[in-house]
Amino acid sequence: MNDTTDLHNLxxxxxxxxxxxxxxxxxxxxxxxxLMLAQHMxxxxxxxxxxxxxxxxxxxxxxxxxxxxxLLKVAAANLMMCRFRFDDKMVWELITSHGSDVQAxxxxxxxxxxxxxxxxx
Numbered sequence: 001m002n003d004t005t006d007l008h009n010l011x012x013x014x015x016x017x018x019x020x021x022x023x024x025x026x027x028x029x030x031x032x033x034x035l036m037l038a039q040h041m042x043x044x045x046x047x048x049x050x051x052x053x054x055x056x057x058x059x060x061x062x063x064x065x066x067x068x069x070x071l072l073k074v075a076a077a078n079l080m081m082c083r084f085r086f087d088d089k090m091v092w093e094l095i096t097s098h099g100s101d102v103q104a105x106x107x108x109x110x111x112x113x114x115x116x117x118x119x120x121x
Contacts (some may be wrong), residue, residue, distance in 0.1 A: 031082075
């Protein structure tokens with residue numbers, strides 16, 4: 001290898017590392033925002049929060065009891081704290097559909113997601 005190739009490879013590695021760092025920062029920020037929103041929702045209307053967040057009562061108790069310091073610590077994880085609630089193609093098609101009866105399709109999607117929540121609880 002020559003010096004030019006080595007320099008190019010080094011720049012690519014540095015760029016990848018910077019992109020990874022930026023991505024991890026964004027994940028931490030998203031985690032913190034999500035946890036703060038979840039805690040607010042739980043404190044405001046617990047029943048609605050369980051439904052909207054797709055969590056069970058035990059998880060709600062844990063999130064509700066977190067101190068600001070604990071929120072920061074949990075948010076610092078490299079993994080997303082939130083996830084897509086539905087992994088069913090039919091639900092995605094219902095909520096992204098256009099055209100006639102959009103509201104009926106979204107209501108149907110809500111019913112399907114409610115059934116998933118009932119399974120968790």
